[in-house]
Amino acid sequence: MAHDAGTDAPELHAGNGAGDGVRRRDFINIAAVSAAGVGGLAVLLPLISQMAPSADVLAESSTEIDISAIKPGQAIKGIFRKQPVFIRNLTPAEIAAADKVDISTLRDPQTLAERTKEGKENWLITMGVCTHLGCVPLGAGEGEVKGEFGGYFCPCHGSSYDTAARIRKGPAPKNLQVPEYAFNSDTVVKIG
Amino acid sequence: MIRIFSILVGLFFTVALAWSFANGAYTAATEPTHETVEHAFHKTPKEVEFASDGVLGRFDKQQLQRGFQVYKEVCANCHSLRLVAFRDLKALGYSDDEVKAIASQGPKQATFDPKTGDRGERASLPSDHFPPVYYAGQGSPPDLSLITKARHDGGAYVDSLLTGYSAQPAELIKRFPDAKTPDGLHYNPYFANLNLAMPPPLTGEGQVTYGPGNPKPTVAQMSKDVSAFLIWTAEPKLDKRKQTGWPVLGFLLFATILGYMAYRNVWAGTKH
Amino acid sequence: MSFPWANEYKPSHPFMQWMDAKLPLPRLVYNSLGGGYPVPRNLNYWWNFGVLALVCLMIQIVTGVVLAMHYAANQAVAFDSVEHIMRDVNWGWMLRYAHANGASAFFVVIYIHILRGMFFGSYKAPREMVWLLGVVIFLLMMATAFMGYVLPWGQMSFWGAKVITGLFSAIPLVGEPLQQWLLGGFAPDNAALNRFFSLHFLLPFVIVGAVILHIWALHIPGSSNPTGVEIKSESDTVPFYPFFIAKDGWAVGAFLFLYCAMLFFFPNALGHPDNYIPANPMSTPAHIVPEWYFWPFYAILRAFTSDFFFVPAKLMGVLAMFSAILVWFFLPWLDKSPVRSGKYRPTFKWFFVALVVDVLILGYCGGAPAAEPFVMISQIASLYYFAHFLIILPIVSSIERPDPLPFSITEAVLGKDENAALGSAH
Numbered sequence: 001m002a003h004d005a006g007t008d009a010p011e012l013h014a015g016n017g018a019g020d021g022v023r024r025r026d027f028i029n030i031a032a033v034s035a036a037g038v039g040g041l042a043v044l045l046p047l048i049s050q051m052a053p054s055a056d057v058l059a060e061s062s063t064e065i066d067i068s069a070i071k072p073g074q075a076i077k078g079i080f081r082k083q084p085v086f087i088r089n090l091t092p093a094e095i096a097a098a099d100k101v102d103i104s105t106l107r108d109p110q111t112l113a114e115r116t117k118e119g120k121e122n123w124l125i126t127m128g129v130c131t132h133l134g135c136v137p138l139g140a141g142e143g144e145v146k147g148e149f150g151g152y153f154c155p156c157h158g159s160s161y162d163t164a165a166r167i168r169k170g171p172a173p174k175n176l177q178v179p180e181y182a183f184n185s186d187t188v189v190k191i192g
Numbered sequence: 193m194i195r196i197f198s199i200l201v202g203l204f205f206t207v208a209l210a211w212s213f214a215n216g217a218y219t220a221a222t223e224p225t226h227e228t229v230e231h232a233f234h235k236t237p238k239e240v241e242f243a244s245d246g247v248l249g250r251f252d253k254q255q256l257q258r259g260f261q262v263y264k265e266v267c268a269n270c271h272s273l274r275l276v277a278f279r280d281l282k283a284l285g286y287s288d289d290e291v292k293a294i295a296s297q298g299p300k301q302a303t304f305d306p307k308t309g310d311r312g313e314r315a316s317l318p319s320d321h322f323p324p325v326y327y328a329g330q331g332s333p334p335d336l337s338l339i340t341k342a343r344h345d346g347g348a349y350v351d352s353l354l355t356g357y358s359a360q361p362a363e364l365i366k367r368f369p370d371a372k373t374p375d376g377l378h379y380n381p382y383f384a385n386l387n388l389a390m391p392p393p394l395t396g397e398g399q400v401t402y403g404p405g406n407p408k409p410t411v412a413q414m415s416k417d418v419s420a421f422l423i424w425t426a427e428p429k430l431d432k433r434k435q436t437g438w439p440v441l442g443f444l445l446f447a448t449i450l451g452y453m454a455y456r457n458v459w460a461g462t463k464h
Numbered sequence: 465m466s467f468p469w470a471n472e473y474k475p476s477h478p479f480m481q482w483m484d485a486k487l488p489l490p491r492l493v494y495n496s497l498g499g500g501y502p503v504p505r506n507l508n509y510w511w512n513f514g515v516l517a518l519v520c521l522m523i524q525i526v527t528g529v530v531l532a533m534h535y536a537a538n539q540a541v542a543f544d545s546v547e548h549i550m551r552d553v554n555w556g557w558m559l560r561y562a563h564a565n566g567a568s569a570f571f572v573v574i575y576i577h578i579l580r581g582m583f584f585g586s587y588k589a590p591r592e593m594v595w596l597l598g599v600v601i602f603l604l605m606m607a608t609a610f611m612g613y614v615l616p617w618g619q620m621s622f623w624g625a626k627v628i629t630g631l632f633s634a635i636p637l638v639g640e641p642l643q644q645w646l647l648g649g650f651a652p653d654n655a656a657l658n659r660f661f662s663l664h665f666l667l668p669f670v671i672v673g674a675v676i677l678h679i680w681a682l683h684i685p686g687s688s689n690p691t692g693v694e695i696k697s698e699s700d701t702v703p704f705y706p707f708f709i710a711k712d713g714w715a716v717g718a719f720l721f722l723y724c725a726m727l728f729f730f731p732n733a734l735g736h737p738d739n740y741i742p743a744n745p746m747s748t749p750a751h752i753v754p755e756w757y758f759w760p761f762y763a764i765l766r767a768f769t770s771d772f773f774f775v776p777a778k779l780m781g782v783l784a785m786f787s788a789i790l791v792w793f794f795l796p797w798l799d800k801s802p803v804r805s806g807k808y809r810p811t812f813k814w815f816f817v818a819l820v821v822d823v824l825i826l827g828y829c830g831g832a833p834a835a836e837p838f839v840m841i842s843q844i845a846s847l848y849y850f851a852h853f854l855i856i857l858p859i860v861s862s863i864e865r866p867d868p869l870p871f872s873i874t875e876a877v878l879g880k881d882e883n884a885a886l887g888s889a890h
């Protein structure tokens with residue numbers, strides 16, 4: 001195409017002024033190359049976006065969990081987006097321990113109230129994914145160590161979280177993430 | 193110009209590292225690390241020798257058969273062996289008919305008829321794998337097919353674990369009052385976190401009856417036999433691998449020496 | 465090539481003459497790996513590792529292609545398909561161990577090859593492009609090896625994939641979407657496994673392409689040599705064939721002997737037991753480590769434990785880990801010493817030894833649990849690593865007084881007198 005455009009015969013443009021014809025031919029060449037470029041970019045789009053999470057993966061992006069069997073002081077591991085989610089029923093002592101902390105000393109300052117729903121302060125729902133490099137912290141299962149702050153402890157690189165799952169010690173930069181969730185009823189919570 | 197820039201970038205990284213180091217050193221100096229109970233009381237596996245060890249070691253088939261018997265009569269109640277097929281047992285020295293009998297008397301295979309939706313059971317065939325073992329409501333105990341490759345010092349680890357149960361040392365309770373073994377768990381210093389759910393599986397001499405010509409089935413003997421068997425389940429081609437290895441190395445040695453001589457030949461008279 | 469005394473390809477057989485006229489492929493081979501390529505006569509055994517790396521690449525491609533005939537890239541069956549290869553496929557155990565240990569052998573060889581280049585100044589003009597392409601090959605190898613390690617879908621495969629893709633989440637703003645895009649999900653799963661398999665199959669052929677460019681770029685100035693003095697006359701060189709074919713040939717034999725000893729008698733010595741446990745997204749292994757060849761870089765990643773001004777510790781670690789390799793791209797311009805070979809650089813020599821020891825220490829710390837004293841040791845060792853390339857090399861190369869160089873390769877090999885005798889004969 002470029003070859004044709006570059007060497008086309010001037011008589012095709014007979015009738016126009018010479019300068020005018022040159023300008024128009026330049027314009028056509030530039031437009032042709034631009035069109036090829038736009039086409040190339042348009043082809044890239046599906047090639048790149050095919051790698052993003054597919055529809056079935058996105059369909060798993062919300063999950064409902066029954067929390068009626070979790071007694072105060074206990075926790076369960078659920079699955080949300082193929083990753084563990086920790087649902088913990090805090091005891092009054094654990095809530096008090098979390099509220100006692102001066103949040104200005106924290107790496108990622110947040111109060112327990114900001115990390116729970118109003119009226120349901122005892123339900124601490126967080127992702128079970130360490131914010132350092134994605135390991136699953138210990139502390140939600142029966143008999144697992146909870147670390148020195150009584151919350152969660154990541155065995156990979158030693159991050160310790162407190163009873164509000166806030167980072168207190170170790171390399172993790174953030175508190176355990178609180179996913180979006182809502183209580184469908186007193187016993188069922190919908191995550192995502 | 194590039195040097196100034198590079199020194200600045202270098203300073204950025206080195207100062208950041210020095211800062212991390214200073215913080216780490218400060219923490220180490222001000223906050224004494226607490227020794228954990230696992231760190232203090234966990235033991236590495238005992239030194240155990242198996243017939244298959246070393247570059248010359250081969251499986252002792254008689255021992256593997258005994259080990260299989262221990263697996264079948266003790267371990268198989270809870271632990272599956274899903275990567276092993278009954279036909280593989282021929283490598284232990286069983287004949288085709290014996291394998292057929294072992295399969296048909298062994299655990300049943302679940303069946304599912306996709307037309308009717310019926311679920312049922314049938315006897316195993318030599319071509320089947322050992323079926324999964326379900327432990328309703330409690331999660332399945334680990335599959336043992338690869339256990340000796342999935343742990344450091346696999347064979348010795350299994351043997352140490354099976355014979356390593358004991359009461360918690362008094363010193364442990366004294367130093368770590370919180371570390372008392374919880375109810376339902378069993379203390380074993382060879383297990384990573386010291387307390388495991390499995391009760392001691394080998395309880396006494398004669399738990400399994402070995403055929404004539406075999407050693408006495410003491411706990412130590414049964415433990416070692418089943419460990420040897422589990423080394424085989426994890427690496428059934430071990431014998432063939434070593435058998436192949438020697439001629440390959442022999443040939444390569446020969447070829448390399450020839451190659452070296454050819455090299456000397458080509459370079460003779462050329463200084464380098 | 466550029467040397468006027470290089471032998472010319474003169475096919476005698478009519479078919480080869482016809483071939484030479486239509487497609488001069490034999491001529492290309494003759495000029496690059498045959499009698500038409502003059503090579504410095506004084507190359508030592510460190511120079512064999514380039515050919516050994518090529519042998520490793522071939523082993524990996526051949527074993528990899530046949531393993532792919534039996535492997536199934538689906539998270540439900542990937543682990544079992546590897547065990548199917550180990551137990552049921554004819555010679556499958558050998559092919560898989562050859563591939564797994566072949567990766568380790570490849571990295572041993574390539575690290576020696578890289579260190580040889582660093583000591584003898586092979587990155588310096590006129591061979592900068594050879595060096596740059598080499599670094600590209602190394603990066604491609606790292607990506608290929610990482611994705612290959614994920615394929616058996618054991619515990620280390622899964623958590624390795626999670627931790628390494630987790631590095632991208634450290635990037636401000638785009639990090640998390642980027643990580644999800646790389647994985648095709650919120651955590652490693654089927655989508656990630658499949659694309660890793662696809663790329664693991666593709667990249668080795670990209671490496672082949674880069675290797676061809678690497679060798680092409682090498683053949684323009686010709687090989688460097690232990691003195692670092694450029695080729696001056698015919699007496700400095702010998703033709704590649706038969707001299708270096710013979711030398712490489714027996715070196716390949718010795719290499720294969722060691723590799724097969726590993727493969728047949730200690731096939732799991734360099735692997736991690738946890739990778740014989742099927743992947744479990746709900747339970748993290750107590751101590752996640754990559755394969756040994758990534759340990760030095762893993763130690764650098766973990767060495768950054770404190771936020772530095774506005775840069776969070778995690779981002780710092782990721783930046784440093786990638787910079788640890790990217791800095792090699794700038795090596796030809798950071799080291800301005802006019803002398804190539806470390807043999808004649810009395811100060812550089814000791815810093816180079818320190819670098820080798822430093823990388824070994826980093827490697828040891830990278831494989832150890834993330835606890836003291838290993839974190840503090842790796843902080844010091846990482847500090848030296850960056851200081852070496854970015855601060856020490858530029859300064860040393862400008863203030864160092866190099867030892868006197870031999871006049872020519874011939875003089876270095878034969879001594880002054882014989883060289884004079886040879887010179888008069890010409």
